[in-house]
Amino acid sequence: MARSIIPVLLAASLQAANVVATPPNIPSNAVAQTQLDALTVASAGSSSGYSRDLFPHWISQGNSCDTRDLVLVRDGTGVTTGTGCSISGGSWYSPYDGATWTQASDVDIDHVVPLANAWRSGASGWTTDEREAFANDLDNPQLIAVTDNVNQQKGDSGPEEWIPSRTAYHCTYGKMWVAVKYTYGLTVTSAEKSALEGLLDAC
Incomplete structure (x- = not known):
């Protein structure tokens, strides 16, 4: 599991310079298409009862780090930490919009x-x-580090409503979305599936 390799991941990331990190296990084009074909198409369920609190996030991952910290380390370049796992320096390239940030507070x-x-x-x-x-x-x-206001613009939208402004990232975004839905057995709407097919066509 991820937690068992956290100290190694953190140490390696902090020592490496100019590392261009991406989320793990992005499928190949062919695998993503197979996964998309396997997804169940269904109408969106109700939002009744939903709360972000029902998805506990940014939990402790050990070594004084939480999940957000580890993604910032993984996706950043030249990341340094202060006391505990507090991020004290580095830069982050947001593949959604092509912006680069040097303050972790500008990144979601x-x-x-x-x-x-x-x-x-x-x-x-x-x-x-x-x-x-x-x-x-x-x-x-x-999970991926991106410009904060871009993430806020996305909100809870699916790819039928929102996709990254950088067309060069459309293929990767589509493959990531498909892989997550497939891994967790989540359904897609017909409009969502059509949008995902369009994104994979960009590969």
Whole structure:
């Protein structure tokens, strides 16, 4: 599991310079298409009862780090830390819009498949532990450091409503979204599937 390799991940990331990191386990084009074809198409479920608090996130990952810290370290360049796991320096390139930031406060950690979207597509029936695992998933392409206001613009939108402004990232974004939905057995709407097919066509 990810937690067992955290000290190694942190040390290696802090020592490396100019590392261009990406979320793990992004599928190949062919695998993403196979996964998309396997997804169940269904109408979006109700948002009734949804709360972000039902998806405990940025949990402790050991070594004085939480999930957000580890994604900032993974996705940044020249990241340094102060006391504990507080981020004291580095830069972050946001693949959604092509902006580079040197303050961690300008960066959000995006849930590629937003928590509310997951709720409407199957997570409403999960246990709290299952939702916590989803919200802090460091093993699949579900978390990525991006410009904060871009993440806020995205909100809980699916790809039928919002995609990154950088067309060069459309293929990767589509593959990440498909992989997460497939891994967690979440459904897609017909409009969402059509949008994902368009994104994979860009590969």
